[in-house]
Amino acid sequence: MEKYKDEFGIEYFLPFYPLLVQYNIGPTSLGNIILIIIALYTLIKQKCIIKIKPEYKYFILFIIYAVFRDILKMIIMMDYSRTYVNRITEYVFFAVLIVCNKEFNEDKLYFTWKIAASIYFLGLIFQMIKLYVLGHPIMPISIIPSYSLRAEDMVATFRPSSFFSEPAAFVSAILPLEFLTLKNKEIKWAIIVTFFALCSTSTVGIILSVVLWSCFLFSRTETIKTKIAVLVSAIIIIALFTNLDIFSASLSKLLDVSSGGSTFESRIAVGFDIIKTQPIETLFFGTNYSEASSYIAQNINKFASTSSVLVYYRAQVVFLNTFSRVVFMYGFVGILLFYLPLIKALRTPEYSAKSYIIMIIVATFAQTMLLNAAYFTMIVMVISFFDQC
Numbered sequence: 051m052e053k054y055k056d057e058f059g060i061e062y063f064l065p066f067y068p069l070l071v072q073y074n075i076g077p078t079s080l081g082n083i084i085l086i087i088i089a090l091y092t093l094i095k096q097k098c099i100i101k102i103k104p105e106y107k108y109f110i111l112f113i114i115y116a117v118f119r120d121i122l123k124m125i126i127m128m129d130y131s132r133t134y135v136n137r138i139t140e141y142v143f144f145a146v147l148i149v150c151n152k153e154f155n156e157d158k159l160y161f162t163w164k165i166a167a168s169i170y171f172l173g174l175i176f177q178m179i180k181l182y183v184l185g186h187p188i189m190p191i192s193i194i195p196s197y198s199l200r201a202e203d204m205v206a207t208f209r210p211s212s213f214f215s216e217p218a219a220f221v222s223a224i225l226p227l228e229f230l231t232l233k234n235k236e237i238k239w240a241i242i243v244t245f246f247a248l249c250s251t252s253t254v255g256i257i258l259s260v261v262l263w264s265c266f267l268f269s270r271t272e273t274i275k276t277k278i279a280v281l282v283s284a285i286i287i288i289a290l291f292t293n294l295d296i297f298s299a300s301l302s303k304l305l306d307v308s309s310g311g312s313t314f315e316s317r318i319a320v321g322f323d324i325i326k327t328q329p330i331e332t333l334f335f336g337t338n339y340s341e342a343s344s345y346i347a348q349n350i351n352k353f354a355s356t357s358s359v360l361v362y363y364r365a366q367v368v369f370l371n372t373f374s375r376v377v378f379m380y381g382f383v384g385i386l387l388f389y390l391p392l393i394k395a396l397r398t399p400e401y402s403a404k405s406y407i408i409m410i411i412v413a414t415f416a417q418t419m420l421l422n423a424a425y426f427t428m429i430v431m432v433i434s435f436f437d438q439c
Contacts, residue, residue, distance in 0.1 A: 061159040063088055064430055065166035068223040069213055071423040072199055081423065105436040108391035109429055115387055116421070119380050123338045154434040160234065163227040170223060171246050173212030178249060181208055190215050209251045218417065221247045221255030222424050226431060228259060229406045232266045235276060241283055254317075254416045261412050265405035315358050317416050321374025323359045327352040328378070336381040342368050345378070372414035379420075388414075395432055403435035 063084060071081030173191050180186045190199040191213045199215040214220040224243055231240040244263070247255035267280050324342055325333070327349060332338075339345040346353070346363045353359050362368050370378060376385045395407045410419070410428055419425045 059092070059155070059158070060088055060430060061155055062162050064159065064427060065163040065223075065227070068219065068423040068427065069166075069170075069193070072215060072219075073194055073197060085426075105391065105394065105433060108387075108394055109433070111390065112384070112387040115384060116380055119336055119384070123340065126338050127340075154437045156230075156434070156438070159434070160227075160230045163230060164239070167224050167227045167243065170212045170214075170220065171242075174210050174220070174246055174249060177210035177212065181210060211250060217250040217252035218254050220250050221252045221258070222417065222427075225255070225258055225262070225409065226406070226427060228262055229403070229409065232262055232405070233402070237276075237279055237283055241286075254413070257416060258409050258413055261409045262405055265408055269405070317369055317371050318374075320359050320362055320368065321370045321378075323353070323357055324370070325374055325377055332381060333377070334381045334383060336377070336379045336384055339378075342370050342375075342378060370418065371416055372419040375418055375420050391432060395436065398436075401435060402438060403431065406431060406435075 067081050067085065069081075070084060071079045073080040075083060176191070177188045180188050187208055188210060189207075190211050192199055193213060209217050211217045211220045214223065224247060228240060228243040228247070231237075231243060240263075244259050247259050263280065263284055267277055267284070324345065328337060337345060343363060343366070346359060346368065350360070350363075359368070372388075373385065376388050380388075389411070392407050392411060395401050396404055401407075410432075413419060413424075417424060419428060
């Protein structure tokens with residue numbers, strides 16, 4: 051790993067952002083407060099010289115369109131809720147960081163992510179000891195005393211999530227490191243990251259890990275020796291996954307997903323069922339609803355009595371993945387602009403993070419990655435690797 055200047059930048063902060071953004075302070079979060087400070091620091095260091103690189107415009111197009119649609123919704127619906135105000139405010143912060151023309155250091159990011167992930171792994175190990183040795187249910191570990199990372203009605207569970215509110219949030223924080231370990235051919239580290247992703251019992255983590263390992267295995271740039279080592283490692287991981295008791299919950303969920311239940315139904319089927327009921331004009335430009343539950347309540351007659359949408363609506367757990375949520379809020383125009391920078395990266399021959407892009411595209415059907423910590427992480431990662439082209 052090459053030496054670099056001891057200069058504070060986004061590379062030091064990005065691996066910790068998914069953790070810190072969980073803590074709300076007033077109208078925003080601890081993560082966003084630090085984000086603003088870094089953005090201002092970067093602008094000052096650059097003497098406020100802003101140079102928009104060609105690749106940045108694709109993200110900016112989506113942000114501008116989303117801001118325009120949200121303001122229009124506020125005017126039409128007369129809804130000046132905190133949700134909209136926060137969302138529009140955060141767009142500004144994302145845009146500031148996008149236009150900051152600061153040199154990216156992959157080695158610095160990789161080193162910091164290893165430190166952050168090691169901390170997250172220790173939290174998961176602590177919870178696993180409570181679960182599998184002591185037999186006690188667990189709650190997420192908070193770095194701020196008495197701060198609850200889950201709603202008050204959420205009871206202790208038997209699914210470890212370390213310092214995060216849920217297993218899916220944990221794997222979102224470590225998957226970029228899994229990509230970096232495979233990119234740097236540090237197979238031992240890749241196995242460790244994958245192991246802890248499996249331990250979290252997150253179905254999304256399992257699926258996205260398979261995507262990353264598959265991309266690496268079928269890459270034309272890797273040697274036969276490396277591919278054999280990866281294949282052997284994958285076989286060992288699969289053997290452990292299917293035979294150890296600590297992975298039984300994950301295996302059960304994965305089998306349920308493969309049969310069309312669990313995650314598939316709640317994260318994919320529900321979203322598409324909602325989209326199918328939208329009028330043609332909202333399919334192109336998005337609805338004026340801020341939440342899917344409000345739309346369902348006012349259009350409940352459009353859904354069949356057997357629709358899974360009504361099941362989740364009555365349970366008050368309606369979930370839209372990224373694809374469905376973008377179409378619901380911003381229409382097909384929005385989803386086209388959302389995918390545009392990802393398509394641009396895949397079409398760039400010298401772009402070195404294509405496996406990460408493929409993972410992100412798959413993740414848009416299993417996670418919500420819209421103007422949140424996962425989305426911001428994605429923006430920085432995608433743009434940073436454009437800097438190396």
